[in-house]
Amino acid sequence: MSDTSRFPDVMLLAAGLGSRLRPITDTVPKPLVPVAGVPLIERVMDNAKAEGAKRFIANAHYRADQLLAHFGGLLKLSREEALLDTGGGVKQALPMLASDPFVVMNTDAFWPLGSDQPIARMLKRYTGPEDIVLLCVHPRDAHGFARSHDFCLAPDGRITRDYGAPVIYGGVAIMGKPLFADTPDGAFSLNLLFERCLARESLFGVVLDAPWFHVGDPAALALAESALAAPTAP
Template identity: 30%
Template structure:
């Protein structure tokens, strides 16, 4: 007799939610610093930018992370290898297993955010965390309860929004009282917030209804994530929270210097 197949519960899904950390960009605005060092390896307070996220993921007990690379990507693989473990004097949430999606080696260039995620999707699961390796957010917690709530919802994405920094005064998306991210029209007077690049995503967001990139992105198409998110927002399938912890998009040498002062 064939046994019934049971879908995993939201709690079981949340316990195994991996992460994707974006680290493929060239960092043109950070030149000459990025001429010889990939942007995610630039140090903030003596620690590579990317490592701040790896520490937070390991502390939260996230089991594994996929890092995409392109510009000088071999340096990132050499720096972090196949696993990341916290030091003995830090809270031991577990060992983070690391794998890579080498866009530069495979296609000669970075695939942008959605293209890179689509390429790495076979290494991820039905739900996964997303973080950008050039963003400093040391207070952010990759909370398993948040992952469980997201897994139990019908949302395709949950975004963490931040108050608008000086370099993005108009913001990106609105936020409703019900916790929906809003794709506001250009002439809307409603408040907007900046997308922090921290998110929970569902693999379904990269299926044909929302995404034009074929599964696994075998030809190396470049595509932006924002267009997918806006389509899903218009369908009411993106939720959001306001994050007020420390957050910096380390996009210029001046911002990096300010963090290190």
């Protein structure tokens, strides 16, 4: 970004159908599913706002008008006539993103507000347009997540396949627009960019120092609400 004093734009991935959260998502899009009374997307935005984020762009497909109406025009929306997956969704929204790099956040995972501020550490770890920096979560801190881990995190902060501590991708990434120059038109996953950076050893990780909640099904939703209602986070 040209103005390093300004927090990067935040791209919210909000186009998923949320079929595993039915019947709730029969009436609201997944980002608006309430967790202890607060919609998922607002919990994610609050995590970013706590570190200085002011400008948000979201992609939307299922019940896009409902998402737009919820924010009353305070959220810029990139509408998808057909689902473009995570990578294709970000690529379509690139003209709406004023900063470079920018932050990408899934809208189905969050940490308790005020428990950590990892994005600042991620921005410090980012060194150039060939990098991607991922938020990483130790399995012991992850709730509502089925897989054991996604990657390994080496002592020097590089993400690898099999060297270092097992970690889960926490749904937050710092990346730049040049990474999308040689990508497919239409739908594709951000995993394509992660794999390219992994191959050239420019995929880095920063560990979240807080509990992390992934809300992908009713059981995970109940777990998150129970934890948030407890006097202290687990």
